[in-house]
Amino acid sequence: MSKTEKSFPRNFTGCLTCVQVLNIMVLLGFMLNYALRVNLTIAIVEMIIPTTNTTNVTETANVTDMFNVTEHPHREQTRYQWDTTQKNLLLGCFFWGYVLTELPGGRLAEIIGARRVFGYSTLLASILTLLSPAAAAAGFGWIVALRVLLGFLLGATWPAILPMASKWIPPMDRSKFMSNMMASSLGAAITMPICGFLIAHLGWESSFYFTGIIGLMWSLSWFAVVYDTPAEHPRISDTERNYLLKVLPQDENAKKGHMPVPWCQMLTSPPVWAIIITHGCSVFGYFTVVNQLPTYIESILHYSIKHNGLLSSLPYLGKYLCALASSVLADSLRRSGRLSTTSARKLFTGFAVGLPGVLMVAQAFFGHDRVWSVAIFTIALTINGAVTAGYLGNGLDIAPNFSGTIFGMANTLSSLGGWLSTFMVGELTKQHNTYAQWQIVFFILAGVYVVGALSFIIFGSGELQPWNARQPTREQEPLNDTDKTEKA
Known part of the structure; x- marks a missing residue:
């Protein structure tokens, strides 16, 4: 690849190119990735029954105080008698599953494609998020198991996106593409105040329903507009496909099957x-x-x-x-x-x-x-x-x-x-x-x-x-x- 590689050609029709759509979907996907992870961080304050402990009382007040909202006196919330050990266990068990699928997720994306690995992992994680209030009601063990499984699914998403970049993003544009992964931090910054506002008005369950529904919407959009390679995309323009196939030769390896590591x-x-x-x-x-x-x-x-x-x-x-x-x-x-x-x-x-x-x-x-x-x-x-x-x-x-x-x-x-x-x-x-x-x-x-x-x-x-x-x-x-x- 020449060091003076030209910028990606613009779409003369004025519409977004497939690469631009991919960038947008990956950016939103990583924002969602952290939204599905951190919703519990703020919701758990309202999920636990307040004790006479000063720290817990202060923490319980944080959600409403942060947004200057007066909690509705007639709204009843389901709360649980989880001690500090259980609380920390619930917050940390996400990583039990998360660490197990990093390597398999990356390799699986190389074999079957990142579209399925990233898409289905996020889709299933969104469904689990919607089930979180029901799991908590079923018992502490159920919500722990759900969070472990959530980590198991989301752990596969991060390494999966690199194989897709190798098929879609020209080498001289890859740094900018990788910045989409940092949108996870942006997702956390946006999700926490939104969830805090929803919890203050509608109860802690709303934080899981909100992020879960957003996740389902994103997942359906992902499968509708994202494909593993330019050659597979049904709506890509000839100009964009030919350009990508020229700067990213990939078809011959694809025909021979995936390569052993x-x-x-x-x-x-x-x-x-x-x-x-x-x-x-x-x-x-x-x-x-x-x-x-x-x-x-x-x-x-x-x-x-x-x-x-x-x-x-x-x-x-x-x-x-x-x-x-x-x-x-x-x-x-x-x-x-x-x-x-x-x-x-x-x-x-x-x-x-x-x-x-x-x-x-x-x-x-x-x-x-x-x-x-x-x-x-x-x-x-x-x-x-x-x-x-x-x-x-x-x-x-x-x-x-x-x-x-x-x-x-x-x-x-x-x-x-x-x-x-x-x-x-x-x-x-x-x-x-x-x-x-x-x-x-x-x-x-x-x-x-x-x-x-x-x-x-x-x-x-x-x-x-x-x-x-x-x-x-x-x-x-x-x-x-x-x-x-x-x-x-």
Whole structure:
């Protein structure tokens, strides 16, 4: 592929191209992905019967206080006597299923297509979301099982989208396409205040019904307008199909069937491990900051960030905007030839993962101040959005035929990192929840971020790997001189 690849041709009819429709559906799909995940986060406050414990009373008031809504005195809500252990179990069990389908989801998308994997996973997850109130009413075990199954389904969606990008998105436009995955953060920022408003007016069940219905609508639209390859799409224009088939040759491999994974070459490839390690470090830092920020600000700075909905949404919004801006810039630099793919991936990964490490060091020294803490956390999360121009879609550069498998391995490690970050903070602060203990957390975060950035800068690559190509079979191997003589 030429470094000066032209931009995608515009549709002269004035309608959206199929690639543009795919971008819109993927963006909305990842917004929905987080909506189906975080609806419980805010609903659970109203699902549990308030106790005399001060913390629980405060939490119960947060939903209505955040939106300045007076709860209807005559509206009766079903509530459950779940203790703190059960509450945390319910919030965390999603990841039990989530971590199991990362690798299988990516590989399955390479074999049967991302349209079915992403579409059916989201469709079934939406149905389960609609059944959540009934599962809670049936018993605690039922709602836990439902959330595990929900995680099992949604875990397959993230790695599934990369194989689709390899069939639809020209190489010089892939950074911008990958920024659609960061719309998940935007989905969380939008979903939480909407669900809070609905809960305050209609009860906690409404948050599940709202997100579930939106999910069903999206799923039906997905199957109506998205197809696995340009050759399969019934409504694509000849101009768009011919252009995509020219810049993305794919039909010959498709006719031969899916390719077996070259596990030996893949697992001994430094660029693959650069992606896996960097993704694990980046997500470890992200989950630690997002999940522990409210706790830190409340317990150390004695200020509740949850009372300010806008302030809570800023990191999510900033991350998406940074992802979009950096991706457009990276694709522009690569297309013009000013940066090679390898240089672009390393530059933006160093910025998106390395700089938050520096900011965590600053947090360790200035984190005792409320304004500095919120500012540093927000800037760190915002900058981290630039991973879409860095390592996040790098699997498409080095091995598009196995990009789903590579991302599945990376996301499996990062999912375990999400649990590990919670365990780490809990162990460090359970005896002495002091600023000194949190400084240790910040220094650990700084080290993890820097390790991730250096791993990719040293071992990362943007070059297509030789094991990505189909290996010739015995019958397909070219004849050597001896064989030619024997044949003669």
